[in-house]
Amino acid sequence: MKKQHILVAVGILSMALIGCKKEGCTDPGALNFDSEAKKDNGSCAYYSEEEYDVPTTYSFTDANGNSTVNYSGQEDRLQQLKEMVVMMKTGTTTALDAQALKDMFANTGDNGAGNFSFSSTKQLKDKCFNLDQQMFENWMDSIAKASLSFSMTAANGQAGTLTSADGKTYLFDDKGYEHVQLIEKGLMGGVFMYQALNVYFSDAKMDVDNTTPVDPAAGKYYTTMEHHFDEAFGYFGVEPSFPMLIPDSFWGKYCNSQNGTLNSNADMMNNFLRGRAAISADVLEDRDAAIIAISKEWEDISANQAIKYLNDAISAFGTDNAKFLHVLSEAYAFTWNLRYAPIETRRLSAAEHAAIMLFFKDNLWDMSVSDINSIKGALDSKY
Amino acid sequence: MRYLTIVAFVTLAFVSCKKEEDDSSSAAFDKGAMLTNLADNTILPALADYQEKVAELKSAFDTFETDASSANFDLLREKWQAAYLAYQTVKMYDFGPFRNYGYKGATGTFPTDTAVVESNISSGTYNLASAGNTVAIGFSALDYLLYNPDAFTRLNEVGYKTYTKDVIYKLSDETTAVVSAWSSYRSTFVSSTGTETTSSFSELVNEFNRDYELAKTAKLGIPIGIQSFGIQLPEYIEAPYSGISLDLLRTNIASIHRLYNGKSHAGSSNGSGFDDYLVHLEKSALNTTINNTFDQIITKIDTFQGTLEEEMQSNPSELEALYNLIQSQVVNLKTDMTSSFGVLITYQDNDGD
Numbered sequence: 263m264k265k266q267h268i269l270v271a272v273g274i275l276s277m278a279l280i281g282c283k284k285e286g287c288t289d290p291g292a293l294n295f296d297s298e299a300k301k302d303n304g305s306c307a308y309y310s311e312e313e314y315d316v317p318t319t320y321s322f323t324d325a326n327g328n329s330t331v332n333y334s335g336q337e338d339r340l341q342q343l344k345e346m347v348v349m350m351k352t353g354t355t356t357a358l359d360a361q362a363l364k365d366m367f368a369n370t371g372d373n374g375a376g377n378f379s380f381s382s383t384k385q386l387k388d389k390c391f392n393l394d395q396q397m398f399e400n401w402m403d404s405i406a407k408a409s410l411s412f413s414m415t416a417a418n419g420q421a422g423t424l425t426s427a428d429g430k431t432y433l434f435d436d437k438g439y440e441h442v443q444l445i446e447k448g449l450m451g452g453v454f455m456y457q458a459l460n461v462y463f464s465d466a467k468m469d470v471d472n473t474t475p476v477d478p479a480a481g482k483y484y485t486t487m488e489h490h491f492d493e494a495f496g497y498f499g500v501e502p503s504f505p506m507l508i509p510d511s512f513w514g515k516y517c518n519s520q521n522g523t524l525n526s527n528a529d530m531m532n533n534f535l536r537g538r539a540a541i542s543a544d545v546l547e548d549r550d551a552a553i554i555a556i557s558k559e560w561e562d563i564s565a566n567q568a569i570k571y572l573n574d575a576i577s578a579f580g581t582d583n584a585k586f587l588h589v590l591s592e593a594y595a596f597t598w599n600l601r602y603a604p605i606e607t608r609r610l611s612a613a614e615h616a617a618i619m620l621f622f623k624d625n626l627w628d629m630s631v632s633d634i635n636s637i638k639g640a641l642d643s644k645y
Numbered sequence: 646m647r648y649l650t651i652v653a654f655v656t657l658a659f660v661s662c663k664k665e666e667d668d669s670s671s672a673a674f675d676k677g678a679m680l681t682n683l684a685d686n687t688i689l690p691a692l693a694d695y696q697e698k699v700a701e702l703k704s705a706f707d708t709f710e711t712d713a714s715s716a717n718f719d720l721l722r723e724k725w726q727a728a729y730l731a732y733q734t735v736k737m738y739d740f741g742p743f744r745n746y747g748y749k750g751a752t753g754t755f756p757t758d759t760a761v762v763e764s765n766i767s768s769g770t771y772n773l774a775s776a777g778n779t780v781a782i783g784f785s786a787l788d789y790l791l792y793n794p795d796a797f798t799r800l801n802e803v804g805y806k807t808y809t810k811d812v813i814y815k816l817s818d819e820t821t822a823v824v825s826a827w828s829s830y831r832s833t834f835v836s837s838t839g840t841e842t843t844s845s846f847s848e849l850v851n852e853f854n855r856d857y858e859l860a861k862t863a864k865l866g867i868p869i870g871i872q873s874f875g876i877q878l879p880e881y882i883e884a885p886y887s888g889i890s891l892d893l894l895r896t897n898i899a900s901i902h903r904l905y906n907g908k909s910h911a912g913s914s915n916g917s918g919f920d921d922y923l924v925h926l927e928k929s930a931l932n933t934t935i936n937n938t939f940d941q942i943i944t945k946i947d948t949f950q951g952t953l954e955e956e957m958q959s960n961p962s963e964l965e966a967l968y969n970l971i972q973s974q975v976v977n978l979k980t981d982m983t984s985s986f987g988v989l990i991t992y993q994d995n996d997g998d
Contacts, residue, residue, distance in 0.1 A: 580750020631747030
């Protein structure tokens with residue numbers, strides 16, 4: 263009992279300490295204005311005075327009216343992850359095959375060894391941040407192992423399923439983790455967010471040709487730079503008319519769920535539109551401003567979604583174990599995804615991020631409310 | 646025919662006139678005054694009373710620890726009952742300080758998992774704050790620890806006694822923390838009168854509904870078999886060892902009714918509450934229905950003489966009638982009242998996955 267009091271005190275103290283030095287852009291007129299920031303850190307980004315047309319939906323054409331937008335490879339990968347999630351969710355009623363999941367991850371034989379409903383030359387695995395590929399494959403082993411106990415009731419030390427008060431059934435491993443959440447939401451970070459912000463928005467993919475259409479004879483009317491930007495947009499995973507249409511999964515869904523707090527729908531979409539229009543108008547400083555704004559907003563969405571799930575976990579604590587473990591697994595993944603925020607704009611250093619992840623215990627059944635409050639406090643101080 | 650048309654027009658004009666009046670008067674309802682009344686006359690006195698009862702439970706344990714007489718054992722049980730009943734008068738305030746401490750889950754989770762309790766006792770090492778132990782702490786665990794057939798004897802075992810003490814002390818420490826946090830939270834509470842989902846008013850209306858539904862489902866519906874094709878599930882009865890589950894249900898619903906009317910916790914003075922707000926919105930008929938239904942529920946509960954477990958064997962159809970009566974009020978509260986207030990029910994999170 264005494265130990266617990268000390269922990270609470272340490273938690274509150276560290277919250278207070280971290281809370282003092284919230285830095286960010288303090289100019290409300292800037293693209294990346296941070297209402298929480300108390301001290302300006304010189305990061306404010308602005309658009310230029312240049313004038314060019316910015317469309318209201320993500321559709322761009324060349325002088326002859328040919329569409330210059332294509333991100334079919336990203337659409338394939340989004341669909342692949344969707345089909346993996348469908349398979350993983352059957353783990354509440356049937357034993358899963360880890361190899362099938364790994365074949366889907368690597369898209370073996372162009373159709374996930376027969377597990378996908380379509381063929382494609384694209385795969386998730388080779389686009390996943392390479393240091394984390396093994397972690398995801400290990401999680402696939404874990405979910406397959408947990409699913410062997412699908413007929414058991416999950417408990418501390420026992421894998422199995424639990425049904426929440428609102429009637430949803432989830433599969434947990436013997437330590438309370440729901441791996442379908444770790445894998446789905448984790449790959450949203452490890453592939454989609456990582457690729458968009460760190461690969462396609464990187465100098466290597468942005469300092470490229472922006473004058474010559476790649477291959478008009480093959481319908482590729484876009485420049486290489488335009489195409490790279492579109493591929494980043496493809497990983498955001500929304501319709502060109504977003505937020506008129508809201509997707510039912512991945513980043514567009516969570517962008518919309520944080521819209522009330524962050525105004526993220528307009529922020530994300532307007533900056534994608536502006537950045538892409540700037541490329542076509544060859545106003546590269548605006549492209550760069552858009553990239554900074556998108557990168558920060560994307561990170562904010564992940565952090566705020568994590569905080570939302572941590573709050574949900576506290577409210578389910580002791581009253582709905584299924585919900586508690588489910589949302590805590592989601593919180594884990596969205597907190598983990600802060601790892602994929604680009605180094606130029608990220609709010610957490612790698613060491614700070616690792617320290618926050620350590621608050622998630624190896625066994626979720628061992629988590630207390632003060633443990634969860636420690637994670638919340640650490641995130642709140644930065645976002 | 647013509648006469649009828651004229652009547653219709655006149656009625657229309659009259660109604661639309663009246664509607665405008667409604668709007669101006671509803672804008673004038675002082676929600677701040679209502680929240681202030683609820684905080685000062687209902688919530689804070691209930692919390693103070695509850696805290697006192699928990700303190701008495703703790704000191705009754707200390708007394709028993711010094712002198713394990715059967716009189717002191719009876720006193721300990723009596724104080725546990727009083728505190729558990731008092732908990733029913735505050736458990737619907739699961740927002741603000743309650744939420745920050747995860748207090749409700751650590752206090753009122755039932756049924757208790759006696760296997761986890763026993764394994765904690767025999768291992769002697771446990772973190773009572775962990776999620777895995779929420780089924781082994783709080784009032785429900787004490788129901789087992791103080792009322793199982795061997796309780797009196799086993800309270801002389803060191804491990805059993807220490808565990809009981811740890812559970813009571815944890816409850817006492819957290820109660821003190823939560824109640825004292827409310828004294829500073831009060832000003833936030835009374836000033837947050839909006840209908841956005843994070844406002845105090847919205848949280849109060851949400852938790853009011855949630856607690857009512859929990860009383861209906863967890864305290865009664867699940868054990869009597871409403872969700873299991875009528876197959877009774879006695880293992881889900883609250884407080885099965887002491888047999889006070891119907892008393893807990895009664896106090897819970899009576900407290901929700903008290904909150905609804907904005908009545909003071911101890912006395913009978915009736916201040917501004919949800920009832921007044923409904924009347925102000927010209928929903929007097931709904932208000933009357935709600936108050937009558939609450940009265941009928943309490944009257945119905947009072948017809949049961951035995952414990953819930955006994956009544957489930959001897960009188961299942963009357964329990965089902967009680968359940969149906971409680972259920973019939975949900976639409977009044979959750980649908981009609983809540984939408985009149987412009988509050989969104991957010992406790993059923995439809996995240997979709």
